[in-house]
Amino acid sequence: MAATIRDVAHAAGVSQATVSRALSMPELVRPTTRARVEAAARELGYRPNRAARGLITGRTGNLGLIVPDLSNPFFAAVVKGVQAAARAADHSVFIADTDEEAGVEADLLRALAKQVDGLILCSPRAPDDELAAVDSDSTIVLMNRRAGDRPSVTVDNADGMRQALEHLVALGHRRVAFVAGPRTSWSNTQREEGLHRSAEAGHVELVHLGHFPPQFEGGVAAADLAVASGATAVIAYNDLVALGLLSRLGARGIPVPSAMSVVGCDDIGMSAMSHPALTTVSVPKRAAGRATVGLLLSLLDAGADGSPLHRELPTQLIVRATTEVAPPTKGTTR
Amino acid sequence: MAATIRDVAHAAGVSQATVSRALSMPELVRPTTRARVEAAARELGYRPNRAARGLITGRTGNLGLIVPDLSNPFFAAVVKGVQAAARAADHSVFIADTDEEAGVEADLLRALAKQVDGLILCSPRAPDDELAAVDSDSTIVLMNRRAGDRPSVTVDNADGMRQALEHLVALGHRRVAFVAGPRTSWSNTQREEGLHRSAEAGHVELVHLGHFPPQFEGGVAAADLAVASGATAVIAYNDLVALGLLSRLGARGIPVPSAMSVVGCDDIGMSAMSHPALTTVSVPKRAAGRATVGLLLSLLDAGADGSPLHRELPTQLIVRATTEVAPPTKGTTR
DNA sequence: GTGAAAGCGCTAACAG
DNA sequence: CTGTTAGCGCTTTCAC
Numbered sequence: 001m002a003a004t005i006r007d008v009a010h011a012a013g014v015s016q017a018t019v020s021r022a023l024s025m026p027e028l029v030r031p032t033t034r035a036r037v038e039a040a041a042r043e044l045g046y047r048p049n050r051a052a053r054g055l056i057t058g059r060t061g062n063l064g065l066i067v068p069d070l071s072n073p074f075f076a077a078v079v080k081g082v083q084a085a086a087r088a089a090d091h092s093v094f095i096a097d098t099d100e101e102a103g104v105e106a107d108l109l110r111a112l113a114k115q116v117d118g119l120i121l122c123s124p125r126a127p128d129d130e131l132a133a134v135d136s137d138s139t140i141v142l143m144n145r146r147a148g149d150r151p152s153v154t155v156d157n158a159d160g161m162r163q164a165l166e167h168l169v170a171l172g173h174r175r176v177a178f179v180a181g182p183r184t185s186w187s188n189t190q191r192e193e194g195l196h197r198s199a200e201a202g203h204v205e206l207v208h209l210g211h212f213p214p215q216f217e218g219g220v221a222a223a224d225l226a227v228a229s230g231a232t233a234v235i236a237y238n239d240l241v242a243l244g245l246l247s248r249l250g251a252r253g254i255p256v257p258s259a260m261s262v263v264g265c266d267d268i269g270m271s272a273m274s275h276p277a278l279t280t281v282s283v284p285k286r287a288a289g290r291a292t293v294g295l296l297l298s299l300l301d302a303g304a305d306g307s308p309l310h311r312e313l314p315t316q317l318i319v320r321a322t323t324e325v326a327p328p329t330k331g332t333t334r
Numbered sequence: 335m336a337a338t339i340r341d342v343a344h345a346a347g348v349s350q351a352t353v354s355r356a357l358s359m360p361e362l363v364r365p366t367t368r369a370r371v372e373a374a375a376r377e378l379g380y381r382p383n384r385a386a387r388g389l390i391t392g393r394t395g396n397l398g399l400i401v402p403d404l405s406n407p408f409f410a411a412v413v414k415g416v417q418a419a420a421r422a423a424d425h426s427v428f429i430a431d432t433d434e435e436a437g438v439e440a441d442l443l444r445a446l447a448k449q450v451d452g453l454i455l456c457s458p459r460a461p462d463d464e465l466a467a468v469d470s471d472s473t474i475v476l477m478n479r480r481a482g483d484r485p486s487v488t489v490d491n492a493d494g495m496r497q498a499l500e501h502l503v504a505l506g507h508r509r510v511a512f513v514a515g516p517r518t519s520w521s522n523t524q525r526e527e528g529l530h531r532s533a534e535a536g537h538v539e540l541v542h543l544g545h546f547p548p549q550f551e552g553g554v555a556a557a558d559l560a561v562a563s564g565a566t567a568v569i570a571y572n573d574l575v576a577l578g579l580l581s582r583l584g585a586r587g588i589p590v591p592s593a594m595s596v597v598g599c600d601d602i603g604m605s606a607m608s609h610p611a612l613t614t615v616s617v618p619k620r621a622a623g624r625a626t627v628g629l630l631l632s633l634l635d636a637g638a639d640g641s642p643l644h645r646e647l648p649t650q651l652i653v654r655a656t657t658e659v660a661p662p663t664k665g666t667t668r
Numbered sequence: 669g670t671g672a673a674a675g676c677g678c679t680a681a682c683a684g
Numbered sequence: 685c686t687g688t689t690a691g692c693g694c695t696t697t698c699a700c
Contacts, residue, residue, distance in 0.1 A: 004677060006677080006678095014687085015688075017680085017687065017688080017689095018685090020678070021686085028685075029686080033685080047447075048677085049676090050448060050449055050678095051449060051677085052676075052678040053678055055383075055692045055694090056677090056678060056679045057692090062428075070404075071410045073407070080404050083404070083429060084431070092445070093428065093429060093430075094396075094427065095417060096427075097418070099414075111426070113381075114382075114383055115385065115426065216607050247607060247609065270550075270604060275581065275609070339695095340693080348670075349670065350693090351670070352669085355670085382694070384694095385694090386695090389694070389695090390675075390693090390695045391676090
């Protein structure tokens with residue numbers, strides 16, 4: 001069995017309380033004693049039992065993270081960020097994957113709530129009221145979503161779309177299609193809205209293409225619609241969809257970008273590797289993960305005082321090879 | 335504050351012990367009492383504190399999972415499998431990402447050991463002796479690696495390579511290159527060995543191409559070597575590398591598969607979506623994750639009796655569009 | 669069947 | 685500065 005605080009106390013010839021102090025608040029114990037305790041602890045390979053500690057302090061040192069789909073590179077990157085930040089702050093993280101099912105979010109939330117200090121809900125698919133209903137004991141921070149007053153970390157989706165659209169307009173595109181993502185995705189709504197606003201300002205026609213699953217297949221399915229829409233450029237909900245678009249366009253022999261420009265969103269690793277390399281709106285995934293942990297931890301420490309409850313990170317268009325000057329068209333607004 | 339067992343006991347007019355029994359060993363308490371307790375528990379939204387329970391039972395209901403890189407789709411899939419199986423067994427899982435650094439594996443291992451019942455070490459990069467040194471308090475199961483007597487779940491890498499090579503041989507290839515992955519990767523060693531054995535049996539020349547990072551970039555870097563080697567086909571350590579190969583080959587105007595056949599390994603989602611679609615050795619990632627949890631749990635329950643300590647899952651070649659009959663060559667073994 | 673009491677490993681008052 | 689005491693929420697003897 002592993003060494004307990006008692007063993008260390010014994011070995012060092014002090015009380016358990018002293019061991020506890022020597023290890024957690026070193027300045028409260030005399031240097032010589034501290035040294036003795038530390039030596040004993042090292043000797044025995046003592047590592048405090050966090051569960052036992054949590055029982056009394058109310059802090060477990062654990063964070064929970066719930067994501068829709070780990071196999072989506074976007075979320076994988078977020079998880080890496082969260083995990084790294086948590087580790088730096090000496091916390092561990094529970095991971096849970098909902099498989100894009102809104103229903104299990106609440107379940108997982110409740111299941112984890114007791115074992116963690118705080119919970120990060122990444123891109124939750126559940127409706128607002130359902131999220132509000134979960135008044136867990138533990139602090140919840142939303143990521144990639146805003147719902148009421150719940151603290152959140154988001155990225156400036158609307159501005160990213162603005163950059164993408166302005167880029168296309170500058171290239172002469174006057175009719176642009178948007179391939180929408182999941183209806184229940186907050187990011188999707190934000191992106192749509194940002195696009196609509198910018199389209200009005202820029203005098204561009206925006207064609208809205210139904211809702212598609214945020215995956216490669218979604219893009220494949222949407223490609224023909226985009227072509228038929230008469231648009232000369234298409235902006236996809238995310239890179240996976242954009243990659244699907246590229247694939248189907250290629251299969252149909254429609255050259256990108258000469259006949260059709262394509263813009264993605266997220267800047268997942270794959271997008272730099274496609275042929276041609278994808279122009280995309282870069283989202284700071286890792287940083288968002290880190291920021292969320294930061295917000296959560298500050299909330300836990302300060303008890304919601306001081307620090308702002310919302311944090312919004314910037315997005316940045318990355319121009320690669322899938323966008324080009326618009327081809328001459330037949331009947332465009334001009 | 336959340337409801338405790340005391341609250342429930344009070345509400346139901348019984349003792350804490352009865353509540354505990356009614357919930358954990360229902361057959362030990364009279365049906366009417368049980369009903370009363372269950373009602374009270376539901377009423378108060380009572381959920382037992384697992385940390386407190388763990389303190390006494392010695393079981394936390396938590397599992398730990400350590401992977402080299404979450405952003406590698408292969409590991410993402412494994413994590414999904416692990417997570418799903420754990421959830422089905424009412425366990426939670428801690429995730430940790432080592433960023434491919436062998437050094438942090440032991441650290442993470444020790445950090446998590448106290449908080450979990452069992453640990454899954456996925457594709458560990460640390461050398462055997464270092465792994466052996468970690469005699470954590472918690473049960474450790476290796477995945478994608480074998481080291482001494484440690485329980486493990488692996489896939490039949492060698493057989494997968496055999497299938498790939500036989501396929502190429504059947505297509506007339508007589509000189510095949512292998513782009514190796516990380517030197518410290520056990521899978522890589524297995525794949526190399528399997529390949530060498532099959533090459534001898536099949537009278538094929540095998541060209542070994544240095545060690546490359548198991549990523550897209552690795553493949554990009556290896557492509558020119560593969561071409562220069564005079565091989566008519568190349569097998570990559572994994573799909574990411576194969577995709578990089580495809581990319582560089584395309585950039586150089588070398589048609590795949592007519593001038594060069596390419597085979598990957600793992601069958602990550604992306605490989606079906608590349609152009610042309612990648613021929614690859616499919617590895618049951620999710621299933622491996624599930625199997626590992628199964629093994630771990632059985633070990634925890636049975637205390638290592640009965641069930642075998644090693645489990646090997648089959649691999650399966652999937653022929654898609656990157657392999658073809660070998661082109662006529664100048665000076666081949668023939 | 670059920671309750672009382674002890675105790676898992678640890679920290680937080682409170683004395684000294 | 686350090687030891688003593690109490691108790692976090694839960695399960696488990698051991699009586700009844």
